[in-house]
Amino acid sequence: MFEDFFNVVKKRWGEGEEEYKPPMFKCPRCQGLSPLSKYEELRRVCPKCNYHGRLSSNERIAITVDKESFRELNGRMKGADPLNFPDYPEKQAELRASTGLSDAVITGTATIKGSPVVIGVMDSRFMMGSMGSVVGEKITRAFEYATEHKLPVVMFTASGGARMQEGIVSLMQMAKTSGAVKLHSEAGGLYISVMTDPTTGGVTASFASLGDIIIAEPKVLIGFAGRRVIEGTIKQKLPDDFQLAEFMYSKGFVDMIVERRKLRSVLSHLLKLHGYTPKEA
Protein backbone atom coordinates (compact mmCIF):
# COMPACT_ATOMS: atom_id res chain seq x y z
CA MET A 1 0.00 0.00 0.00
CA PHE A 2 2.98 2.35 0.17
CA GLU A 3 4.18 2.08 -3.42
CA ASP A 4 2.88 5.54 -4.25
CA PHE A 5 5.21 7.44 -2.02
CA PHE A 6 8.24 5.28 -1.60
CA ASN A 7 10.40 4.62 -4.57
CA VAL A 8 10.10 0.94 -4.24
CA VAL A 9 11.64 -1.20 -6.90
CA LYS A 10 8.85 -3.66 -7.37
CA LYS A 11 9.47 -7.33 -7.35
CA ARG A 12 9.21 -8.82 -10.75
CA TRP A 13 8.97 -12.54 -10.33
CA GLY A 14 6.48 -14.77 -11.96
CA GLU A 15 7.10 -13.08 -15.28
CA GLY A 16 9.07 -16.08 -16.51
CA GLU A 17 12.50 -15.00 -17.71
CA GLU A 18 13.66 -12.89 -14.76
CA GLU A 19 15.09 -14.41 -11.64
CA TYR A 20 13.72 -13.39 -8.23
CA LYS A 21 14.98 -10.03 -7.01
CA PRO A 22 14.08 -8.96 -3.49
CA PRO A 23 12.10 -5.70 -3.42
CA MET A 24 14.33 -2.71 -2.81
CA PHE A 25 13.93 0.70 -1.18
CA LYS A 26 15.52 3.67 -2.91
CA CYS A 27 16.26 6.44 -0.43
CA PRO A 28 15.14 9.93 -1.50
CA ARG A 29 17.99 11.48 0.50
CA CYS A 30 21.10 9.41 -0.29
CA GLN A 31 19.68 7.65 -3.37
CA GLY A 32 21.08 4.43 -1.89
CA LEU A 33 19.37 1.09 -2.51
CA SER A 34 18.59 -1.19 0.42
CA PRO A 35 16.42 -4.28 0.71
CA LEU A 36 12.87 -3.16 1.44
CA SER A 37 12.64 -5.74 4.23
CA LYS A 38 15.58 -4.12 5.99
CA TYR A 39 14.06 -0.64 5.63
CA GLU A 40 10.73 -1.88 6.98
CA GLU A 41 12.43 -3.73 9.84
CA LEU A 42 14.03 -0.41 10.88
CA ARG A 43 10.54 1.15 10.85
CA ARG A 44 11.22 2.97 7.59
CA VAL A 45 14.64 4.33 8.36
CA CYS A 46 17.24 4.25 5.57
CA PRO A 47 19.98 1.80 6.68
CA LYS A 48 22.53 3.84 4.72
CA CYS A 49 21.93 7.47 5.79
CA ASN A 50 19.39 7.38 8.65
CA TYR A 51 16.70 9.26 6.66
CA HIS A 52 13.45 8.77 8.54
CA GLY A 53 10.79 7.86 5.99
CA ARG A 54 7.07 8.52 6.07
CA LEU A 55 4.67 6.54 8.25
CA SER A 56 0.92 6.37 7.93
CA SER A 57 -0.97 8.01 10.78
CA ASN A 58 -2.09 4.62 12.08
CA GLU A 59 1.45 3.28 12.10
CA ARG A 60 2.65 6.40 13.91
CA ILE A 61 -0.02 6.11 16.57
CA ALA A 62 0.77 2.41 17.03
CA ILE A 63 4.46 3.01 17.75
CA THR A 64 3.91 6.11 19.90
CA VAL A 65 1.07 5.58 22.34
CA ASP A 66 0.26 2.85 24.86
CA LYS A 67 -1.59 -0.16 23.45
CA GLU A 68 -5.37 0.29 23.28
CA SER A 69 -5.11 3.80 24.75
CA PHE A 70 -6.01 5.78 21.63
CA ARG A 71 -9.52 7.29 21.43
CA GLU A 72 -10.15 9.23 18.26
CA LEU A 73 -11.76 12.69 18.39
CA ASN A 74 -13.95 13.97 15.54
CA GLY A 75 -13.24 10.89 13.44
CA ARG A 76 -16.27 11.35 11.25
CA MET A 77 -15.46 14.84 10.04
CA LYS A 78 -15.25 15.07 6.26
CA GLY A 79 -14.28 17.83 3.86
CA ALA A 80 -16.73 19.92 1.86
CA ASP A 81 -16.04 22.21 -1.09
CA PRO A 82 -16.06 25.89 -0.03
CA LEU A 83 -15.03 27.28 -3.44
CA ASN A 84 -16.98 24.89 -5.71
CA PHE A 85 -13.64 23.79 -7.02
CA PRO A 86 -13.74 21.53 -10.09
CA ASP A 87 -13.37 17.80 -9.21
CA TYR A 88 -12.46 18.48 -5.56
CA PRO A 89 -15.33 16.50 -3.99
CA GLU A 90 -14.57 13.53 -6.25
CA LYS A 91 -10.88 13.70 -5.44
CA GLN A 92 -11.62 13.65 -1.70
CA ALA A 93 -14.04 10.73 -2.06
CA GLU A 94 -11.47 8.72 -4.02
CA LEU A 95 -8.81 9.31 -1.39
CA ARG A 96 -11.13 8.48 1.46
CA ALA A 97 -11.85 5.17 -0.25
CA SER A 98 -8.26 4.32 -1.16
CA THR A 99 -6.60 5.35 2.13
CA GLY A 100 -9.40 4.69 4.62
CA LEU A 101 -8.68 8.17 6.03
CA SER A 102 -11.30 10.90 6.42
CA ASP A 103 -8.74 13.63 5.68
CA ALA A 104 -5.06 14.44 6.30
CA VAL A 105 -4.99 14.32 10.11
CA ILE A 106 -6.12 11.99 12.88
CA THR A 107 -6.58 13.45 16.36
CA GLY A 108 -7.47 11.87 19.68
CA THR A 109 -6.55 11.21 23.27
CA ALA A 110 -4.10 8.55 24.43
CA THR A 111 -1.45 7.82 26.99
CA ILE A 112 2.31 7.64 26.44
CA LYS A 113 3.90 5.38 29.07
CA GLY A 114 0.96 6.31 31.22
CA SER A 115 1.02 10.09 30.71
CA PRO A 116 -2.22 11.38 29.23
CA VAL A 117 -1.97 13.41 26.00
CA VAL A 118 -3.97 14.84 23.16
CA ILE A 119 -2.26 13.60 20.02
CA GLY A 120 -2.54 14.65 16.38
CA VAL A 121 -0.89 12.87 13.48
CA MET A 122 -0.88 14.18 9.94
CA ASP A 123 -0.86 11.75 7.04
CA SER A 124 0.91 12.64 3.81
CA ARG A 125 -1.07 10.05 1.85
CA PHE A 126 -4.12 12.34 1.85
CA MET A 127 -3.40 15.15 -0.64
CA MET A 128 0.17 15.47 0.64
CA GLY A 129 -1.05 16.24 4.14
CA SER A 130 -2.29 19.61 2.94
CA MET A 131 -4.27 21.78 5.37
CA GLY A 132 -7.86 22.50 4.41
CA SER A 133 -10.93 23.00 6.59
CA VAL A 134 -10.91 19.51 8.10
CA VAL A 135 -7.25 19.59 9.11
CA GLY A 136 -7.69 23.11 10.49
CA GLU A 137 -10.85 22.29 12.39
CA LYS A 138 -9.61 18.99 13.86
CA ILE A 139 -6.34 20.50 15.03
CA THR A 140 -8.14 23.51 16.49
CA ARG A 141 -10.57 21.26 18.33
CA ALA A 142 -7.71 19.09 19.57
CA PHE A 143 -6.05 22.12 21.17
CA GLU A 144 -9.35 23.40 22.55
CA TYR A 145 -10.04 19.96 24.05
CA ALA A 146 -6.55 19.92 25.58
CA THR A 147 -7.05 23.41 27.03
CA GLU A 148 -10.39 22.44 28.51
CA HIS A 149 -9.08 19.18 30.02
CA LYS A 150 -5.66 20.58 31.01
CA LEU A 151 -3.82 18.10 28.80
CA PRO A 152 -0.56 18.41 26.86
CA VAL A 153 -0.56 18.15 23.06
CA VAL A 154 1.82 16.11 20.94
CA MET A 155 1.45 16.94 17.25
CA PHE A 156 3.19 15.01 14.46
CA THR A 157 3.32 17.27 11.42
CA ALA A 158 3.65 16.14 7.80
CA SER A 159 2.35 18.47 5.15
CA GLY A 160 2.98 19.94 1.74
CA GLY A 161 1.28 23.14 2.94
CA ALA A 162 -2.04 24.72 2.08
CA ARG A 163 -4.92 22.83 0.44
CA MET A 164 -4.99 24.69 -2.87
CA GLN A 165 -8.54 23.59 -3.69
CA GLU A 166 -9.82 25.50 -0.65
CA GLY A 167 -7.99 28.72 -1.54
CA ILE A 168 -8.29 31.51 1.03
CA VAL A 169 -10.30 29.23 3.36
CA SER A 170 -7.20 27.07 3.59
CA LEU A 171 -5.04 30.11 4.45
CA MET A 172 -7.43 31.02 7.27
CA GLN A 173 -6.86 27.63 8.90
CA MET A 174 -3.38 28.89 9.77
CA ALA A 175 -4.95 31.64 11.87
CA LYS A 176 -7.50 29.30 13.40
CA THR A 177 -5.00 26.64 14.48
CA SER A 178 -2.38 29.15 15.68
CA GLY A 179 -5.02 30.94 17.74
CA ALA A 180 -6.00 27.69 19.44
CA VAL A 181 -2.32 26.89 20.14
CA LYS A 182 -1.91 30.35 21.68
CA LEU A 183 -4.88 29.92 24.02
CA HIS A 184 -3.60 26.47 25.06
CA SER A 185 -0.22 28.02 25.76
CA GLU A 186 -1.68 30.91 27.77
CA ALA A 187 -3.53 28.35 29.89
CA GLY A 188 -0.15 26.80 30.72
CA GLY A 189 -0.42 23.71 28.52
CA LEU A 190 2.63 21.95 27.11
CA TYR A 191 2.77 21.54 23.34
CA ILE A 192 5.40 19.30 21.75
CA SER A 193 5.62 19.60 17.98
CA VAL A 194 7.26 16.66 16.20
CA MET A 195 8.22 17.53 12.65
CA THR A 196 8.24 14.56 10.31
CA ASP A 197 8.77 14.29 6.58
CA PRO A 198 7.80 16.74 5.07
CA THR A 199 6.83 19.76 7.16
CA THR A 200 6.47 22.71 4.82
CA GLY A 201 4.46 25.77 3.75
CA GLY A 202 1.45 26.89 5.73
CA VAL A 203 1.87 24.21 8.38
CA THR A 204 5.44 25.33 9.07
CA ALA A 205 4.14 28.92 9.13
CA SER A 206 1.51 28.07 11.74
CA PHE A 207 1.07 25.40 14.44
CA ALA A 208 4.16 23.29 13.57
CA SER A 209 6.50 26.14 14.52
CA LEU A 210 4.66 27.08 17.71
CA GLY A 211 5.63 24.16 19.94
CA ASP A 212 7.10 24.84 23.36
CA ILE A 213 9.44 22.05 22.33
CA ILE A 214 10.14 21.30 18.68
CA ILE A 215 11.49 17.86 17.83
CA ALA A 216 12.40 16.67 14.34
CA GLU A 217 13.19 13.23 12.98
CA PRO A 218 16.56 12.88 11.23
CA LYS A 219 16.89 14.04 7.61
CA VAL A 220 13.26 15.09 7.22
CA LEU A 221 12.38 18.10 5.07
CA ILE A 222 11.44 21.26 7.02
CA GLY A 223 10.87 24.62 5.39
CA PHE A 224 8.53 27.39 4.41
CA ALA A 225 9.14 27.90 0.70
CA GLY A 226 9.52 25.07 -1.77
CA ARG A 227 13.02 24.18 -2.87
CA ARG A 228 12.22 24.63 -6.55
CA VAL A 229 10.65 28.04 -5.91
CA ILE A 230 13.82 29.21 -4.18
CA GLU A 231 16.04 27.75 -6.89
CA GLY A 232 13.92 29.64 -9.41
CA THR A 233 14.43 32.88 -7.46
CA ILE A 234 18.18 32.60 -6.98
CA LYS A 235 18.84 30.82 -10.29
CA GLN A 236 21.21 28.29 -8.76
CA LYS A 237 21.05 24.84 -7.25
CA LEU A 238 20.74 24.57 -3.49
CA PRO A 239 22.99 22.30 -1.42
CA ASP A 240 21.57 18.84 -0.67
CA ASP A 241 21.23 19.45 3.06
CA PHE A 242 19.25 22.70 2.63
CA GLN A 243 15.96 22.60 4.61
CA LEU A 244 16.72 19.24 6.23
CA ALA A 245 16.07 18.81 9.94
CA GLU A 246 19.79 19.12 10.69
CA PHE A 247 19.91 22.44 8.80
CA MET A 248 16.96 23.88 10.74
CA TYR A 249 18.51 22.58 13.97
CA SER A 250 21.80 24.35 13.22
CA LYS A 251 19.86 27.58 12.53
CA GLY A 252 18.08 27.36 15.88
CA PHE A 253 14.55 26.40 14.86
CA VAL A 254 14.52 22.82 16.19
CA ASP A 255 15.24 21.89 19.81
CA MET A 256 16.32 18.32 19.22
CA ILE A 257 16.62 15.70 16.53
CA VAL A 258 15.39 12.38 17.85
CA GLU A 259 15.55 8.97 16.20
CA ARG A 260 12.29 7.14 15.79
CA ARG A 261 13.29 4.24 18.00
CA LYS A 262 13.90 6.64 20.91
CA LEU A 263 11.01 9.01 20.32
CA ARG A 264 8.39 7.38 22.55
CA SER A 265 10.77 7.32 25.45
CA VAL A 266 11.87 10.95 24.92
CA LEU A 267 8.24 12.09 24.73
CA SER A 268 7.45 10.21 27.91
CA HIS A 269 10.34 11.85 29.77
CA LEU A 270 9.42 15.33 28.56
CA LEU A 271 5.78 14.86 29.56
CA LYS A 272 6.79 13.72 33.04
CA LEU A 273 9.28 16.59 33.39
CA HIS A 274 6.32 18.93 32.88
CA GLY A 275 4.27 17.20 35.53
CA TYR A 276 2.07 15.08 33.29
CA THR A 277 2.45 11.92 35.29
CA PRO A 278 0.55 8.66 34.89
CA LYS A 279 -2.75 8.52 36.73
CA GLU A 280 -2.77 6.31 39.82
CA ALA A 281 -4.32 2.97 38.94
Add this chain to the structure above:
Amino acid sequence: MEDKRTAWERLQLIHTKGRPTIKDYIPQIFTDWYEMHGDRLFGDDRAIIGGIARLDGMPVTIIAEVKGRDLNENKACNFAMPHPEGYRKALRIARQAEKFHRPVICFIDTPGAFCGVAAEERGQGEAIAKNIAEFMTLRTPIVSIVLGEGGSGGALALGVCDELAMLENAEYSVLSPRGFASILWKDASREQEASEIMKITAEDMVRLGVAEAIIEEPLGGAHNDLDKISENIKEYLSQKIPEKCKKDIDVLLKERYTKFRKIGAFTE
Protein backbone atom coordinates in the same frame (compact mmCIF):
# COMPACT_ATOMS: atom_id res chain seq x y z
CA MET B 1 -19.96 51.72 -8.20
CA GLU B 2 -19.01 50.58 -11.66
CA ASP B 3 -19.90 47.28 -13.19
CA LYS B 4 -17.96 44.61 -11.41
CA ARG B 5 -14.63 43.73 -12.93
CA THR B 6 -13.52 40.13 -13.17
CA ALA B 7 -10.80 38.87 -10.83
CA TRP B 8 -8.38 38.93 -13.75
CA GLU B 9 -9.20 42.54 -14.66
CA ARG B 10 -8.67 43.56 -11.06
CA LEU B 11 -5.30 41.82 -10.97
CA GLN B 12 -4.23 43.88 -13.99
CA LEU B 13 -5.55 47.00 -12.31
CA ILE B 14 -3.72 46.56 -9.01
CA HIS B 15 -0.50 46.08 -10.96
CA THR B 16 -1.03 49.31 -12.90
CA LYS B 17 1.90 51.67 -12.57
CA GLY B 18 0.88 54.55 -10.37
CA ARG B 19 -1.41 52.60 -8.06
CA PRO B 20 -0.96 54.35 -4.71
CA THR B 21 1.15 52.66 -2.05
CA ILE B 22 1.28 53.11 1.70
CA LYS B 23 3.84 55.88 1.21
CA ASP B 24 1.23 57.86 -0.73
CA TYR B 25 -1.48 57.19 1.82
CA ILE B 26 0.29 58.03 5.08
CA PRO B 27 0.55 61.81 4.55
CA GLN B 28 -3.03 61.89 3.25
CA ILE B 29 -4.61 60.00 6.15
CA PHE B 30 -2.40 60.55 9.20
CA THR B 31 -0.44 63.32 10.92
CA ASP B 32 2.72 63.27 13.07
CA TRP B 33 4.10 60.12 11.40
CA TYR B 34 7.27 58.76 12.99
CA GLU B 35 8.76 55.64 11.52
CA MET B 36 10.52 53.13 13.78
CA HIS B 37 13.21 50.80 12.53
CA GLY B 38 14.48 47.29 13.07
CA ASP B 39 13.53 44.11 14.88
CA ARG B 40 16.28 44.50 17.55
CA LEU B 41 17.47 41.01 16.57
CA PHE B 42 18.88 41.10 13.07
CA GLY B 43 18.15 44.16 10.97
CA ASP B 44 15.66 46.51 9.39
CA ASP B 45 13.52 45.03 6.64
CA ARG B 46 12.41 47.70 4.16
CA ALA B 47 9.51 45.57 2.90
CA ILE B 48 7.57 46.36 6.08
CA ILE B 49 7.45 49.77 7.73
CA GLY B 50 6.05 50.56 11.13
CA GLY B 51 5.66 53.50 13.40
CA ILE B 52 3.34 55.88 15.19
CA ALA B 53 1.10 58.66 13.94
CA ARG B 54 -2.20 60.33 14.66
CA LEU B 55 -5.57 59.51 13.16
CA ASP B 56 -7.98 62.39 13.80
CA GLY B 57 -5.62 63.44 16.57
CA MET B 58 -5.57 60.02 18.23
CA PRO B 59 -2.23 58.17 18.53
CA VAL B 60 -2.22 54.94 16.49
CA THR B 61 0.37 52.38 15.44
CA ILE B 62 0.80 51.75 11.72
CA ILE B 63 2.35 48.58 10.27
CA ALA B 64 2.47 48.28 6.51
CA GLU B 65 3.90 46.30 3.65
CA VAL B 66 5.60 48.59 1.20
CA LYS B 67 5.45 48.45 -2.57
CA GLY B 68 7.79 50.58 -4.62
CA ARG B 69 6.51 53.14 -7.10
CA ASP B 70 9.43 52.57 -9.47
CA LEU B 71 12.23 50.06 -9.93
CA ASN B 72 14.60 51.75 -7.48
CA GLU B 73 11.99 51.88 -4.75
CA ASN B 74 11.05 48.31 -5.49
CA LYS B 75 14.63 47.16 -5.18
CA ALA B 76 14.89 48.93 -1.83
CA CYS B 77 11.73 47.33 -0.45
CA ASN B 78 12.32 43.93 -2.13
CA PHE B 79 9.07 44.24 -4.08
CA ALA B 80 7.13 44.14 -0.79
CA MET B 81 8.28 40.61 -0.01
CA PRO B 82 9.33 40.61 3.65
CA HIS B 83 12.05 38.56 5.32
CA PRO B 84 11.61 37.18 8.86
CA GLU B 85 13.06 40.36 10.38
CA GLY B 86 10.22 42.31 8.79
CA TYR B 87 7.60 40.23 10.56
CA ARG B 88 9.59 40.41 13.80
CA LYS B 89 9.78 44.20 13.51
CA ALA B 90 6.01 44.23 13.00
CA LEU B 91 5.53 42.18 16.16
CA ARG B 92 7.87 44.38 18.18
CA ILE B 93 5.96 47.47 17.13
CA ALA B 94 2.59 45.80 17.74
CA ARG B 95 3.65 44.88 21.29
CA GLN B 96 4.51 48.52 21.92
CA ALA B 97 1.07 49.48 20.71
CA GLU B 98 -0.36 47.07 23.27
CA LYS B 99 1.82 48.54 26.01
CA PHE B 100 0.82 52.13 25.26
CA HIS B 101 -2.82 51.34 24.48
CA ARG B 102 -2.69 52.40 20.86
CA PRO B 103 -4.85 50.68 18.26
CA VAL B 104 -2.95 48.98 15.43
CA ILE B 105 -3.71 49.61 11.77
CA CYS B 106 -2.11 47.14 9.35
CA PHE B 107 -1.88 47.76 5.62
CA ILE B 108 -1.40 44.61 3.57
CA ASP B 109 0.17 44.85 0.13
CA THR B 110 2.46 41.95 -0.73
CA PRO B 111 2.85 39.19 -3.31
CA GLY B 112 3.92 37.01 -0.36
CA ALA B 113 6.74 36.38 2.07
CA PHE B 114 10.12 36.28 0.33
CA CYS B 115 11.22 32.83 -0.84
CA GLY B 116 14.98 32.67 -0.51
CA VAL B 117 17.90 31.06 1.28
CA ALA B 118 18.36 33.81 3.88
CA ALA B 119 14.65 33.88 4.62
CA GLU B 120 14.63 30.13 5.30
CA GLU B 121 17.80 30.33 7.41
CA ARG B 122 16.29 33.01 9.59
CA GLY B 123 13.03 31.11 10.04
CA GLN B 124 10.42 32.53 7.67
CA GLY B 125 7.88 29.94 8.82
CA GLU B 126 8.49 30.59 12.50
CA ALA B 127 8.31 34.37 12.06
CA ILE B 128 4.93 34.21 10.31
CA ALA B 129 3.55 31.64 12.75
CA LYS B 130 4.60 33.76 15.70
CA ASN B 131 2.90 36.89 14.35
CA ILE B 132 -0.32 35.02 13.63
CA ALA B 133 -0.43 33.56 17.14
CA GLU B 134 0.61 36.74 18.94
CA PHE B 135 -1.73 39.04 17.03
CA MET B 136 -4.60 36.74 17.99
CA THR B 137 -4.23 37.73 21.64
CA LEU B 138 -2.73 41.21 21.33
CA ARG B 139 -4.66 43.28 23.86
CA THR B 140 -5.39 46.28 21.67
CA PRO B 141 -7.71 46.72 18.68
CA ILE B 142 -6.31 45.71 15.26
CA VAL B 143 -7.83 46.73 11.93
CA SER B 144 -6.24 45.55 8.68
CA ILE B 145 -6.76 46.82 5.14
CA VAL B 146 -5.67 45.04 1.96
CA LEU B 147 -4.50 47.79 -0.38
CA GLY B 148 -3.67 45.71 -3.44
CA GLU B 149 -2.17 42.24 -3.21
CA GLY B 150 -2.79 40.03 -0.20
CA GLY B 151 -0.49 37.11 -0.92
CA SER B 152 -0.53 34.02 1.30
CA GLY B 153 1.08 33.73 4.73
CA GLY B 154 3.02 36.89 4.01
CA ALA B 155 -0.28 38.77 4.13
CA LEU B 156 -1.80 36.81 6.99
CA ALA B 157 1.17 37.76 9.18
CA LEU B 158 -0.41 41.25 9.26
CA GLY B 159 -3.93 39.96 8.79
CA VAL B 160 -5.03 38.62 12.17
CA CYS B 161 -7.30 41.46 13.21
CA ASP B 162 -10.68 42.50 14.59
CA GLU B 163 -11.88 43.61 11.20
CA LEU B 164 -10.46 43.29 7.70
CA ALA B 165 -11.31 45.71 4.88
CA MET B 166 -10.47 45.24 1.21
CA LEU B 167 -10.01 48.07 -1.26
CA GLU B 168 -12.55 47.40 -3.99
CA ASN B 169 -10.03 45.99 -6.47
CA ALA B 170 -7.68 44.34 -3.97
CA GLU B 171 -7.22 40.58 -3.90
CA TYR B 172 -6.45 38.14 -1.09
CA SER B 173 -5.29 34.64 -1.90
CA VAL B 174 -3.56 31.54 -0.62
CA LEU B 175 -1.00 31.89 -3.41
CA SER B 176 -0.61 34.04 -6.53
CA PRO B 177 -2.78 32.72 -9.37
CA ARG B 178 0.41 32.08 -11.31
CA GLY B 179 1.91 29.98 -8.53
CA PHE B 180 -1.43 28.27 -8.07
CA ALA B 181 -1.62 27.27 -11.74
CA SER B 182 1.92 25.99 -11.75
CA ILE B 183 1.41 23.90 -8.61
CA LEU B 184 -1.99 22.51 -9.43
CA TRP B 185 -1.79 22.16 -13.19
CA LYS B 186 1.99 22.38 -13.72
CA ASP B 187 1.24 25.22 -16.15
CA ALA B 188 1.84 28.80 -14.99
CA SER B 189 0.35 30.18 -18.21
CA ARG B 190 -3.12 29.23 -16.97
CA GLU B 191 -3.02 32.03 -14.38
CA GLN B 192 -6.07 33.82 -15.73
CA GLU B 193 -8.13 30.66 -15.38
CA ALA B 194 -6.72 30.19 -11.87
CA SER B 195 -7.60 33.75 -10.86
CA GLU B 196 -11.24 33.16 -11.77
CA ILE B 197 -11.74 29.92 -9.87
CA MET B 198 -9.66 30.80 -6.80
CA LYS B 199 -12.21 33.29 -5.38
CA ILE B 200 -9.88 36.15 -4.58
CA THR B 201 -11.95 39.34 -4.94
CA ALA B 202 -13.17 41.69 -2.22
CA GLU B 203 -16.72 40.37 -2.63
CA ASP B 204 -15.46 36.77 -2.32
CA MET B 205 -13.70 37.70 0.93
CA VAL B 206 -16.88 39.16 2.42
CA ARG B 207 -18.90 36.14 1.29
CA LEU B 208 -16.39 33.71 2.83
CA GLY B 209 -16.24 35.60 6.14
CA VAL B 210 -12.62 36.65 5.63
CA ALA B 211 -13.33 40.40 5.26
CA GLU B 212 -16.02 42.59 6.79
CA ALA B 213 -15.84 45.69 4.60
CA ILE B 214 -15.08 46.89 1.08
CA ILE B 215 -13.66 50.36 0.56
CA GLU B 216 -14.86 51.85 -2.72
CA GLU B 217 -12.24 53.00 -5.22
CA PRO B 218 -12.62 56.02 -7.53
CA LEU B 219 -13.81 55.45 -11.08
CA GLY B 220 -11.18 53.45 -12.97
CA GLY B 221 -9.25 52.52 -9.81
CA ALA B 222 -7.34 54.04 -6.90
CA HIS B 223 -4.62 55.52 -9.12
CA ASN B 224 -7.11 57.89 -10.76
CA ASP B 225 -7.78 59.95 -7.66
CA LEU B 226 -5.43 59.72 -4.67
CA ASP B 227 -7.39 62.31 -2.68
CA LYS B 228 -10.64 60.43 -3.09
CA ILE B 229 -9.32 56.97 -2.24
CA SER B 230 -7.43 58.38 0.77
CA GLU B 231 -10.62 60.05 1.93
CA ASN B 232 -12.50 56.76 1.64
CA ILE B 233 -9.87 54.88 3.63
CA LYS B 234 -9.78 57.61 6.26
CA GLU B 235 -13.55 57.67 6.55
CA TYR B 236 -13.54 53.91 7.17
CA LEU B 237 -10.79 54.11 9.82
CA SER B 238 -12.27 57.16 11.53
CA GLN B 239 -15.44 55.21 12.08
CA LYS B 240 -13.96 51.79 12.79
CA ILE B 241 -11.07 52.59 15.14
CA PRO B 242 -13.12 54.46 17.79
CA GLU B 243 -15.79 51.76 17.54
CA LYS B 244 -13.25 49.01 18.31
CA CYS B 245 -11.56 51.09 21.03
CA LYS B 246 -14.86 51.47 22.88
CA LYS B 247 -15.27 47.71 23.20
CA ASP B 248 -14.19 45.79 26.26
CA ILE B 249 -10.86 44.23 25.31
CA ASP B 250 -11.83 40.73 26.48
CA VAL B 251 -14.98 40.85 24.37
CA LEU B 252 -12.93 42.10 21.44
CA LEU B 253 -10.42 39.25 21.80
CA LYS B 254 -13.18 36.68 21.98
CA GLU B 255 -14.72 38.10 18.81
CA ARG B 256 -11.33 38.17 17.09
CA TYR B 257 -10.82 34.47 17.85
CA THR B 258 -14.35 33.62 16.74
CA LYS B 259 -13.96 35.52 13.47
CA PHE B 260 -11.27 33.06 12.36
CA ARG B 261 -12.60 30.11 14.35
CA LYS B 262 -15.73 29.84 12.24
CA ILE B 263 -14.06 29.83 8.81
CA GLY B 264 -14.08 26.39 7.20
CA ALA B 265 -16.35 23.97 5.37
CA PHE B 266 -16.86 20.40 6.53
CA THR B 267 -19.51 17.87 7.50
CA GLU B 268 -19.69 15.41 10.38
